Amino acid sequence: MRQSETFDAIVVGSGISGGWAAKELTERGLRVLLLERGRNVEHQKDYKNARKGPWEYPYRAGRTRAMVEAYPVLRRDYPLNEKNLDWWVNEQESPYTEIKRFDWYRGYHLGGRSLTWGRQSYRLSDLDFEANDREGVAVDWPVRYADIAPWYDHVEQHAGVSGSIERLPQLPDGQFQPAMPLNCAEEAIATRIAARFERRRMIPGRVANLTQPLPGRGRCQYRNACALGCPSGSYFSTQASTLPFAAATGRLTLRTNAIATEVIYDRDRKRAGGVRVMDAITHATTEYRARVVFLCASTLNSTWLLMRSATDVWPDGLGSSSGELGHNLMDHHFRCGASGISDEPKDKTVYGRRPNGFYIPRFRNLFGDKRAYLRGFGYQGSANRQGWQRMVAELGVGGAFKDAAATPGPWSVGGTGFGEMLPNHANRAFLDRTKTDKWGMPVLAIDCATGENERLMRIDMMNDMAEMLEAAGVRSVRVTDSGYSPGMGIHEMGTARMGRDPKTSVLNGHNQVWDCPNVFVTDGSFMTSSACHNPSLGYMAFTARASAFAVEELKRGNL
């Protein structure tokens, strides 16, 4: 064991939440140690494929049998391809146990999944925060929109979110940069949907890509290659947006290849004393001490760390006294919707590759609508002129065929629903002591499934989109369900939920572990319900809020 070093705060994980914790805590005067279990990824310099021509990939961004063999989880959906495989976890080194199929797409490197995320950024409303209480599902959120709204403002302004002001009660507006507008095919469809359906709106996606520059970051160049790393820092990532500000304070210490194996619990003080860390390469362990610990290792990973931090005081893990640690795992179910063809406008196309699309905010089970299931869904989609791919199934070969394939086809338009998944105590993760990872840690076992509520909702997710497209004059409308397994949304949430009562929740309304108040969990683990929106903006806001609270509590001597 190495000599311990002491900091004011330790942040575990450098993704969306961890980067924000590091920024907020250092800017508020704390000396912070930021731990990242994977390797360093330096902004811009290490985005090795960012400027590559698409033709430079031998399989043109595809996947070989060898890759399929090496990645039994990643291969289940789009992440397995030759473009950015470095930014997904090595599955041989980091196995987990699937009691039921659970697709866990992890990014173990500096910046985590902030480098590869979809960047869609939406606010929850009180319709979401009040839903559990109103319907008697799980437990009540200990937070309301008024508590978090200023923090949404704060993170949107710094991260840079482009979007339009819509004045919709179910999707609060924010501090937006100018929107990336709908294209003319989408605009025509949006107009017809608004005319036909009082409560349904097709709006520009709200996306963490800059349409105006911010300090150190340029505006979007419309390359639509975000997941390779952005040369102009135009989308929000740890590297582009939070880490530079944390580093600029002079109070940040960053350790990469540093796996937090355990939060050290001091039973006399009833506080965490620090974090035990294993070097991912040498396997040497070091103890770091701090007055406050922020767990931002991602949903499941933070809970896994809490479970590994068991003592005879808390034999099922730090924060386990309620019996809810590891439970209520959620995701967003999706991959179903509808699509069709729009022939108009024939004389228009788009210039530039917009890294965004349209969004249709939730309209089910709101404003007097009542369905056989609870909650609802939003849609993401786009209209694009068809490319050469449309010719694969068409009859034809030869010069005229080739030249036709090189011109754009009609507009293909479609939307995929992203549906709320209800919190359910039976959906859980726990330690599997029969299996260890490369570093000798018992792995996580995951037992999670969707239920009847999600099954019923998926029918509407398909039919409502089909109905809207048809009402908008779109032809050849078809519904699709590509199948869904929990985890595929890469929106895993829950397992250390917030609540009002330490008997039924792991965290209080400030993301503080009830059992150990100087430990905060601010990644998706805290989510009390999933709502139906892409959740990352909320992690930013709750992290910033919890950081400010922690600093005040330190000053008050409460931690």
Added chain:
Amino acid sequence: MNDITRRDVLQRVTALLGGAALVGGESLAAFTFHEAARAAAMSQGIGAFTAADVALLDEIAETILPQTSTPGARAAKTGAFMALMVTDVYADRAQAVFRDGLKQVDDECRRANGVAFMSATPAQRLAVVQALDREQKSVMDARQEPPPTRAPFTPAPPTDEPAHYFRMMKELALLGFFTSEIGMTQALRYIEAPGRYDPCAPHLPGDRAWAGHA
């Protein structure tokens, strides 16, 4: 994740699979090693494809996507791409169907014209490929269920039956050509960093499509 990205990638991946599920394969280490070896051996052939096979694939691809006012599939080395994809991406059954199909193209040409495909005139080659295109289209269309228009519906049972070999060839020729540097920058239009977004730009008949990013 953004659904647009997901759908775009899925669409491409589906195109790559030749309609067949992937099973088995090499280790990742072997994959890296084979890549280097393969590049060195390019002049001799790719996987089980000989240099003559690659030349034949080039000519089949060129017949599907010939030089017009822009270069054709041969100039974009589409044959080598097709051989690489079949070797490293296709499942065993699909590989066998594809390789057998390569022989059948020659057989069809001999039957129609009395000469191998490589020795046939461009007009003879086109007639052979047109006939094969009609054949694959009718085979593949017959397998296609009409798409559902409302939920719930009974999904078609998953199949690992390989596509008709000429569908594979056509799909790989289109993919290989239109994602090549020549295809993207000359047949299509490509700008690495467009710099701005125009949601409603004029499009005149015959204007080439903008290529997407990888």
